[in-house]
Amino acid sequence: MAKVTMTVNGKTVSGEVEGRTLLSTFLRDGLGLTGTHVGCDTSQCGACTVHVDGKQVKGCTVFAMDVAGAEVRTIEGMANADGSLSRIQQAFQDHHGLQCGFCTPGMVMAAASLLAVNPKPSEAEVRHHLEGNICRCTGYHNIVKAVLAASGQDVSQIAAE
Amino acid sequence: MPKDGGIGASTKRREDVRFLTGKGRYTDDINIRGQAYAWFIRSDVAHGKINSINTAAAEAMPGVAKVFTAADFAGVGGIPCGWQVTDRFGKPMQEPKHPVLADGKVRHVGDPIAVVVADTLEQARDAAEAVEIDITQLPPVLDMKAALAADAPKVHEELTSNLCYDWGFVEENKAAVEEAFKDAAHVTTLELVNNRLVANPMEPRVAVGDYESHSGQHTLYTTSQNPHVIRLLMGAFVLGIPEHKLRVVAPDVGGGFGSKIYHYAEEAFVTFAAKTLGRPVKWTSSRSEAFISDAQGRDHVTRIELALDAANNFTAVRTETYANMGAYLSTFAPSIPTWLHGTLMAGNYRTPLIYVNVKAVFTNTVPVDAYRGAGRPEATYQLERVIDKAARELGVDPVALRRQNFIQPDQFPYQTPVAVVYDTGNYTATMDKLLEISDHAGFAARAAESAARGKWRGFGIAHYIEACGIAPSNLVGQLGARAGLYESATVRVNATGSISVYTGSHSHGQGHETSFAQVVAEMIGLDAGQIEIVHGDTSNTPMGMGTYGSRSLAVGGSAIVKATNKIINKAKKIAAHLLEASDSDIELKDGKFTVAGTDKSVDWVGVTLAAYVPHNYPLENMEPGLEETAFYDPSNFTYPSGAYGCEVEVDPETGKVDILAFSAADDFGNIVNPMIVEGQVQGGLAQGIGQALMENCVYDENGQLLSGSFMDYAMPRADDLPMFKVDHSCCTPCTHNPLGVKGCGEAGAIGSPPAVVNAVIDAIQRAGRTDITHIDMPLTPSRVWSALN
Numbered sequence: 011m012a013k014v015t016m017t018v019n020g021k022t023v024s025g026e027v028e029g030r031t032l033l034s035t036f037l038r039d040g041l042g043l044t045g046t047h048v049g050c051d052t053s054q055c056g057a058c059t060v061h062v063d064g065k066q067v068k069g070c071t072v073f074a075m076d077v078a079g080a081e082v083r084t085i086e087g088m089a090n091a092d093g094s095l096s097r098i099q100q101a102f103q104d105h106h107g108l109q110c111g112f113c114t115p116g117m118v119m120a121a122a123s124l125l126a127v128n129p130k131p132s133e134a135e136v137r138h139h140l141e142g143n144i145c146r147c148t149g150y151h152n153i154v155k156a157v158l159a160a161s162g163q164d165v166s167q168i169a170a171e
Numbered sequence: 172m173p174k175d176g177g178i179g180a181s182t183k184r185r186e187d188v189r190f191l192t193g194k195g196r197y198t199d200d201i202n203i204r205g206q207a208y209a210w211f212i213r214s215d216v217a218h219g220k221i222n223s224i225n226t227a228a229a230e231a232m233p234g235v236a237k238v239f240t241a242a243d244f245a246g247v248g249g250i251p252c253g254w255q256v257t258d259r260f261g262k263p264m265q266e267p268k269h270p271v272l273a274d275g276k277v278r279h280v281g282d283p284i285a286v287v288v289a290d291t292l293e294q295a296r297d298a299a300e301a302v303e304i305d306i307t308q309l310p311p312v313l314d315m316k317a318a319l320a321a322d323a324p325k326v327h328e329e330l331t332s333n334l335c336y337d338w339g340f341v342e343e344n345k346a347a348v349e350e351a352f353k354d355a356a357h358v359t360t361l362e363l364v365n366n367r368l369v370a371n372p373m374e375p376r377v378a379v380g381d382y383e384s385h386s387g388q389h390t391l392y393t394t395s396q397n398p399h400v401i402r403l404l405m406g407a408f409v410l411g412i413p414e415h416k417l418r419v420v421a422p423d424v425g426g427g428f429g430s431k432i433y434h435y436a437e438e439a440f441v442t443f444a445a446k447t448l449g450r451p452v453k454w455t456s457s458r459s460e461a462f463i464s465d466a467q468g469r470d471h472v473t474r475i476e477l478a479l480d481a482a483n484n485f486t487a488v489r490t491e492t493y494a495n496m497g498a499y500l501s502t503f504a505p506s507i508p509t510w511l512h513g514t515l516m517a518g519n520y521r522t523p524l525i526y527v528n529v530k531a532v533f534t535n536t537v538p539v540d541a542y543r544g545a546g547r548p549e550a551t552y553q554l555e556r557v558i559d560k561a562a563r564e565l566g567v568d569p570v571a572l573r574r575q576n577f578i579q580p581d582q583f584p585y586q587t588p589v590a591v592v593y594d595t596g597n598y599t600a601t602m603d604k605l606l607e608i609s610d611h612a613g614f615a616a617r618a619a620e621s622a623a624r625g626k627w628r629g630f631g632i633a634h635y636i637e638a639c640g641i642a643p644s645n646l647v648g649q650l651g652a653r654a655g656l657y658e659s660a661t662v663r664v665n666a667t668g669s670i671s672v673y674t675g676s677h678s679h680g681q682g683h684e685t686s687f688a689q690v691v692a693e694m695i696g697l698d699a700g701q702i703e704i705v706h707g708d709t710s711n712t713p714m715g716m717g718t719y720g721s722r723s724l725a726v727g728g729s730a731i732v733k734a735t736n737k738i739i740n741k742a743k744k745i746a747a748h749l750l751e752a753s754d755s756d757i758e759l760k761d762g763k764f765t766v767a768g769t770d771k772s773v774d775w776v777g778v779t780l781a782a783y784v785p786h787n788y789p790l791e792n793m794e795p796g797l798e799e800t801a802f803y804d805p806s807n808f809t810y811p812s813g814a815y816g817c818e819v820e821v822d823p824e825t826g827k828v829d830i831l832a833f834s835a836a837d838d839f840g841n842i843v844n845p846m847i848v849e850g851q852v853q854g855g856l857a858q859g860i861g862q863a864l865m866e867n868c869v870y871d872e873n874g875q876l877l878s879g880s881f882m883d884y885a886m887p888r889a890d891d892l893p894m895f896k897v898d899h900s901c902c903t904p905c906t907h908n909p910l911g912v913k914g915c916g917e918a919g920a921i922g923s924p925p926a927v928v929n930a931v932i933d934a935i936q937r938a939g940r941t942d943i944t945h946i947d948m949p950l951t952p953s954r955v956w957s958a959l960n
Contacts, residue, residue, distance in 0.1 A: 028293065044200035045193015047425070049373045050458035054881035057373055085193035095191060103187040106850045110680030111190025112373040112425030118191065133894075140889040144881065146373050146426050147680050149857030149919075150889040152850055168894055 014078045018043065019087030027074045034058040034069035037084060045085035045115045049144070056143030059116035059123075060084050066123035068142070085115035088122065098122055098160040105165070107156035109147035116143050121157045130161050133168075176692045176699030178910075181846035184685045186678070195423045198377035198394045199455050206379070206451035207236050209441060210295035212285040212302055213463060214277035217311035217535040217874020218324070221275055224285055225303040232301060234294035236448050239286045239440070241274035247443065250436055251408040252500040253400075255651040256509050256531075259339030266335075267327035267533070269499040271409065271436045271443070277306065278326055278498035279535050280876055281463025283436055288444055288452055311535040311874035315472060315493040318532050326498055326533040335496050335505065335531035340513040341589060348526040351487035355478035359561035364947045365549045367470035367495065367868040369884055370542050372679075374425025375456040376465065380441030384449060387416050391442050395421040396431045396677050397717020400654065402709050404434040404502070410443055414709075417442075421707045424679035428858070429541040430465045431679065432719050433502035437464070462879045467868055468542020470495035471508065475553045477561050485576045487524040488516055490553060494531045497538035504540045505531060510650050511546030511638070511720075517587035518554045519598045519634050519812060520576040525588045535874045541719065543858055543920040547637050555633040555925035560944055563936065569929070570611075573634055574602060584906075591638060593810045595903035596838060598634060604836035605632070605814035608896050614818070618937065627821040628831070629934025635922035636812045639721035639914030642805035657804035658722070659713035660730040662691070662738050664797035666783035668776040670695075670702045672734075675715010676727030677706050681851070681916065683723060686844045690728055690910065694735045696761035697775065713800055721914030724843060725809045725905065732909040733801035741797060745778045748789045809905045811913040813837035815856075815922040817930040823938065826956025828864055828931055834896040835922065840904040840913035848915045852897045855919020861887045862920070863927035867949045885949075924948060931955065 015024035018041060025040040037043045037060070046069050049057035058069035061083040090096050095103065098121050108114040117140065124131060124139040131139070136157045137150070145153060159165045176182055189195050226238035250269040257263055268274075273284045285302055289295035312318045312326050318333040326333055339345060352358060379392040389412055395401050398419040405419075406412040424431060437454050444452040456464065471492050478487040494508035513527035562569035577598040578585045585593045606612070614630050621628035641647060644655035659675040672691060676683055684704040692699040706712060715727070743757040746764035750757070756767045762775040781788055782797040818832040835852055842848050865885035869877040878884040904911030931950050935943050935958075946958045 030293075038200075039202075043193065044197075045195070047197070047374070048199075049375065049425075050881045052458065052880045052882050055373060055458075085191075089192050095188065099191040102191055103183050106184065106846050108187060108190055109682070109850060109854060110373065110426040111186070111195050111423065112197065114190050115193055134890070137890040137892075144373065144886060144888060146371055146428070146858070146886065147854045148850060149853035149855075149887075149895065150892055151853040151895050154889060154894070 012075065014074050016077055016080050016082055018082045019084060029073065029075060031074045032070050033072045033074050033077055036074035037069060043084050043086050047112055047115060049112065054144065056116040056120060057113050059119040059143065061119060061123065066120055085118060088118060098125065101156040101160035105152050105156040105159055107148065107153040113143060113145045117145065117153055121160065124157065125161055130163060133158065176689060178689055178693040178843050180689065180844065182685055182689055182699060182844055184682045186682065186684045197374055197423045197425055198379065198392050201379055201392050203379065203381055203451040206453050207288045207290060207448060208292040208295045209444065209452050209454040210287045210292065210299050211283045211437065211460070212287065212299050212304070214273065214280055214282040214284055216277060216306060216308050217280050218309040219277045219306040220309060221273060221277060221284065222305040222307060226285065229287060229298040229301040232294065232298040234290035235298045236288045238302060239272065239288070239444060241270055241272045244271045247271060248409045250434060251404055252505065253404065253502045253653050254506040255653065256336050256338060256505040257651060258336040259342050264336035264505055265330045266500060267330055271439050279537050280874055281537055282498065286440060288448060313534055313536065313870060313872070313874055315495055315532040315534065318534055319530065326535055333533045335533060338509050338529045340509070340527045344524055344588065345526050348487050348489050348524045351524045352476065352478050352489060355486060356481040357479045357565060359477045359557055359564055360474065361557045361560050361945060362474045363553065363556060363945060365469045365471040365473065365552055366862060366866070366948045367539070368468040368542055368862055368866050369462060369868050370428040370430035370465060370468060371886060372426030372428055372430060375458055375461045376431065376435065376437065377455045378438045378441045379451060379453045380445035381451040382445040388418065389416060389442055389446065390418045390420065391438055392420045392422065393438050394424050394431050396424065396427040396679055396719055398677065398707060398709050399675060399714050400717055401434050401438060405439050405442065409439045418710045421677055427679045428543045429468065429545060429719060433466050433540055459880055462884070463537055463876055466501040466538045466540035467497070468539060469549060470539050471549045473553050475557045477557045479561060483565060483567060483572060483575060485520055485522040488522050490516065490527050492529045494529055495536065495539050496531050496533050497536045498533065499538050501538040501540035504538060506651065507541050507546040512550050514589050514591050515547050515550035515636060515638060516554065517589050518551065519578060519636050521578050523588055536870055543855065544917040545720065547917065548921045548924060551633065551635040551921050552925045556928060559929045559932070563944070569632060570602065574599060591808060594807060594906045596810060596812050597901060597903050598812060600901045601812060601814040601836045601838050602634060604898055604901050605816050605834055608836060608898050609816040609818070609832065609834035611816065621820050627823055627934040627938040629819050629821065629930040629937060631817045631926045631928065631930025631933055632814065633922050633925035633929060634814045635918065636810055637721065637918055637921055638808040638810060640725040640805050640809045641720055641722070642726065642808065644804050654716065655804070656716055657802050658727040658730045659715040659800065659802045660727065660734045661713050661798065661800040662731065662734040664738055664779050666780055668701065668779045671705055672702060672731060673705045673712040674727055674731060675712055675717065676723040677718045679718065681718065681723060682844065682847045686724065686847055687728065687731055689843050690731055691735050694732065695739065695775065696759065721916040724910065724912045725908055725914045726803060726805055728910055728912065729805065729908045730801050730803035733803050734799045737799035737801060738797060742778045744793060745781050746773050749773050749777065749781055749787065806907050809908065809913040811837060811839050811915065811918055813918055813922055815926040817923070817926040819927065819930040819934055821931060821934045821955065823959060826952040826959060828950055828955060830860060830893055832893055835919065836898045836901060837915065837918055838901040838903055839899055839915045840902060841911040842899055843912065845899065848899060849897045851915045852919045853895050855917060856895055856923050857887050857892055859920040859923030860892065860927055863924040863948050863950060865949050865951060
């Protein structure tokens, strides 16, 4: 066991971890930040997606030790300062971009990462970017729509019905 | 337009806020002080005899509390099956024992043999390596037809063979069906495989057991679609715990699609171990473990024949299906290929004679049970594929052939030859709507454009019918169900007028907290924000059967309507007293009680306060309080239907299929929340397209699961799918439930596989390869290319 220190959602945190402790495990079990979900064991599903130093990372593919000193952001750190839903979160609610909610934290983190570098993505770019995040409920239709809406684009013409 | 919050409004989901901020509470988020962690040691061979298990070294390792084996479960019941099918000779199905932990034999890769419980998960995992298990491998039984050979090895020694049942439906029609085939002008035959699937909800299963020694109270937190069913099955049949000492909680659940209906060994294990060890025990499935322990879906091998007369009218359908049960009977497994499959073989058509034969077979594979649609996708796939094939053989338009044979709008209620009575429907209308929204008329031009790019474009159509809300209970009892299929609701009106609704349904993505509140809001005329929906905990909800089979709104919603009507009736009596009027003169509108034809009124809160502060109250005639419970047992199934259209492009060089457009015209009866309904259809379409193009659960010749992770089992990702066109404007309300609703959760997964395959065959045949009449799902590039070359 060794001590690891990092910044999570703007707060400095530390905890004892084993060398094999994954970042996702540290966040969930060490810090109680259970919004980061674990949906697979092969880094395929993306439910554990978080930001490390501003970059999109699957929390189950890095050891907690390896991000010592880094700035980590999780779904718990995505709302506005007053606690209201951020633009991306609000778009997911407005466009029914989630059902069971399990993949949702990863989807929001991935979408935020896309919009940070590509503020007005095309539908194809959104779909390509979300390729590492599996959703089993929505068929992606409304997730893609939500991300396009969050980017400020008009989605009223996208077939909803 | 209804006001926001009532029936018909696309009210935004209230549950989203917690899910979007990381505040959802899923089972794996529950940790109890002092809990130990369970690690299951599972069979790595498909079939074998357990010679010995030595746990001594593991039990001496740091942090290990105990290593459990079958010996610890002597005197504990096995995992029960909830449905007994009677075979075509009147005999009950063969029903093998299903021990919590493998006892003497292992029967599939993943069969649990021993469980290490330790202070930390890492310690449990490390100690598992030290458990010595000696197994002699036996030849595995994998192919269903080979499993029925007289000299086949037996999955279960105590049974006479690997045949679970040989079911015929309707047995009395068999001879007449054979006569009809002799008289047919044309017979179309198709052999097909309905590929085995893995449900893969994104949240793996989790179970946490807790026990209070001073009260004898057990609590199980579990990823379930139906906590009351788990309490009943596990309490009564496995562990012998009476209901008042067993609480089952299914909190936020991350998807289910059927796979979280069943009672699993891990639930019984943690409940048992928590008492044995005197501390909470937690088990969290890894995804790899889910692939070898969650019940899987489909896996039918079918030969279907369609007989037509000289005028192309369907005269008979005959099928023979081999249905894989896997190694044990999962909770509802026997009902899927029978009552949820055979009864749907009329489809949307007037076929007068139908005979369905199903042989259910045990194999050394993971148990198979309901997966989104459950039997109905298998029925729809066969029918809609064979009709398309018949149209091609006869040189007629597949749309026209379907229309000609549709049950007509004026023929409802319609008694099919396979027992069920469709109450309403208008298949011509859904077909018309589909052709409109899919721009079927413009297909030829689009096909020409594809051809100019060297691609083959095809259009495929399927029309489905589904039976939802399986009921009534006395009928399903006759069919072999060992449970009722009603639903329950308690509506508790609080003193200051807010309402808590306790439902036996369970939401694991369906949005009940929003749509159920809309129903009550509409009935009373309140803002939906005043209504709270509570579900998932047996300690505060009435006994209910849970959520599956697209039943929640049709059955659970009806129970809520029934309980709310009781509330309204009582509230009107209270209002009548307060207003010094007759009960029958009281009208309720927009949350206000008025004496008809007068301006005398009392508002909702005036009545609810009077109910709980009964100072001015007819205590001699009526109890105080305002709380009602209702159980609703439907008189019939509901029958959603719809027309689906898929447009594909096939790359003849690679065999790759791209879905260019997918349109769905559904008739779900009345709709409470259109936004949620559209989302359900879109999700169902994705799973159905997944089955048609990429998903396949594959075992090798040794019974090893080859598709055992998300790296090997392909599911649709965002860039595999188009935007969908979903329409639900065709509406023939259900006639026998108070909301007139039919259910929408499974439709997408039922109607889409045949639409996709029909589209691919259409593309291939339009390109001149009329020799190719069928390709089995999934239509991967490799399979399509192989068919072409």
